[in-house]
Amino acid sequence: MHFNNAGCGLMAAPVLAAMVDHLRLEADLGGYEAAAARAEQVRGFYAETAALINCAPENIAFAGSATHAFSTALSAIPFEAGDVILTTRNDFISNQIAFLSLRKRFGVRIVHAPDVPEGGVDVAAMAALMRLHRPRLVTVTHIPTNSGLVQPVAEIGRLCRELDLLYLVDACQSVGQYPIDVEEIGCDLLTATCRKFLRGPRGSGFLYVSDRVLRAGYEPLFIDMYGARWVEPGRYEPVETAARFEDWEFPYALVLGCAAAARYAREVGMDAIGRRTPALAARLRDALAGLPGIRVLDHGRRLGALVTFVVDGWEPEPFKAAMDARRINSALSFRHFAQFDFGDKDVDWCLRLSPHYYNTEQEVDEVVAAVAGLTAAGSS
Numbered sequence: 426m427h428f429n430n431a432g433c434g435l436m437a438a439p440v441l442a443a444m445v446d447h448l449r450l451e452a453d454l455g456g457y458e459a460a461a462a463r464a465e466q467v468r469g470f471y472a473e474t475a476a477l478i479n480c481a482p483e484n485i486a487f488a489g490s491a492t493h494a495f496s497t498a499l500s501a502i503p504f505e506a507g508d509v510i511l512t513t514r515n516d517f518i519s520n521q522i523a524f525l526s527l528r529k530r531f532g533v534r535i536v537h538a539p540d541v542p543e544g545g546v547d548v549a550a551m552a553a554l555m556r557l558h559r560p561r562l563v564t565v566t567h568i569p570t571n572s573g574l575v576q577p578v579a580e581i582g583r584l585c586r587e588l589d590l591l592y593l594v595d596a597c598q599s600v601g602q603y604p605i606d607v608e609e610i611g612c613d614l615l616t617a618t619c620r621k622f623l624r625g626p627r628g629s630g631f632l633y634v635s636d637r638v639l640r641a642g643y644e645p646l647f648i649d650m651y652g653a654r655w656v657e658p659g660r661y662e663p664v665e666t667a668a669r670f671e672d673w674e675f676p677y678a679l680v681l682g683c684a685a686a687a688r689y690a691r692e693v694g695m696d697a698i699g700r701r702t703p704a705l706a707a708r709l710r711d712a713l714a715g716l717p718g719i720r721v722l723d724h725g726r727r728l729g730a731l732v733t734f735v736v737d738g739w740e741p742e743p744f745k746a747a748m749d750a751r752r753i754n755s756a757l758s759f760r761h762f763a764q765f766d767f768g769d770k771d772v773d774w775c776l777r778l779s780p781h782y783y784n785t786e787q788e789v790d791e792v793v794a795a796v797a798g799l800t801a802a803g804s805s
């Protein structure tokens with residue numbers, strides 16, 4: 426039973442077929458020739474992804490991962506000493522490390538907006554911090570990796586638009602789980618991976634770059650021959666579209682797999698997925714919360730498909746191994762994944778279960794029964 430969709434979803438059959446088909450073509454024709462033969466389908470990646478998040482194909486750049494998309498976006502911002510990055514206490518671990526790295530190299534200041542008592546960022550406090558600091562960048566992880574929290578990214582986006590602040594959203598866990606509309610969110614940049622709730626292949630993701638950002642001339646630090654034209658020996662010109670944020674070399678089979686995944690998600694229906702997936706998680710969360718020895722850790726006004734909890738009397742690895750032995754896929758998170766959140770919750774680890782729309786209610790109930798059996802048995 427696959428309850429690790431926040432790690433990696435199960436690829437849909439058309440995704441696998443698109444990739445295998447292209448790899449065969451590369452072996453038959455040659456890699457460059459195969460890409461040329463499938464140029465139209467490759468363009469389909471941009472069209473499908475754009476349709477998924479409500480933008481134009483020219484606003485989409487392929488990336489090898491969400492982290493790669495995020496660091497490429499960050500590299501485009503000309504940070505100076507004293508610039509403020511305003512973020513939250515629940516932003517993704519690698520993003521937090523990147524902010525610390527920017528602080529080390531450029532002397533930027535990192536400001537974390539406080540949370541409301543019920544969990545999730547305090548939007549009013551964030552608004553005050555925006556006015557106080559005029560941050561160079563506001564950045565929020567829509568759904569963190571280590572809890573079910575869904576952050577109010579559109580409310581924050583409205584403030585950023587009002588105050589004309591650059592806004593980067595990490596939608597790695599929400600793309601494919603909820604309908605995403607970059608216009609409604611009001612972001613300048615948005616990053617995602619394709620392997621999770623979108624059910625695409627590993628090693629793939631994308632970056633949305635708004636027209637505002639493109640027109641303002643932002644470009645990644647290490648722009649290459651695909652993102653720029655070398656127009657004379659001492660000068661290059663960035664290309665006009667989000668291709669500015671891409672590299673020349675592409676894993677074409679993965680790009681085609683992602684196109685198939687985005688198409689598949691839209692065919693299934695993002696509204697239906699966005700209703701069913703969190704509802705399955707809520708069923709799981711509520712049932713787990715009723716078990717003795719279990720502490721469910723998800724806090725927030727809105728909760729998504731990531732269900733996290735700790736188990737009395739168990740160490741993390743043996744507990745996960747016991748779940749594996751029952752053929753239930755899950756994932757562990759540790760304190761160092763979420764220094765603020767796990768510090769506040771005073772836990773060192775949690776087990777994460779993340780259903781997707783293809784899981785059944787019966788599977789959810791079986792998982793709950795398995796956890797109940799393990800807690801009753803204890804670690805011995």
Ligand SMILES: Cc1ncc(COP(=O)(O)O)c(C=O)c1O
Pocket residue numbers: 431432489490491492493517519566568569570595597598617618630
């Ligand atoms: C919220 C969030 N952001 C970013 C990432 C990084 O994604 P990737 O592994 O594709 O770089 C993850 C991965 O778990 C994530 O959960």
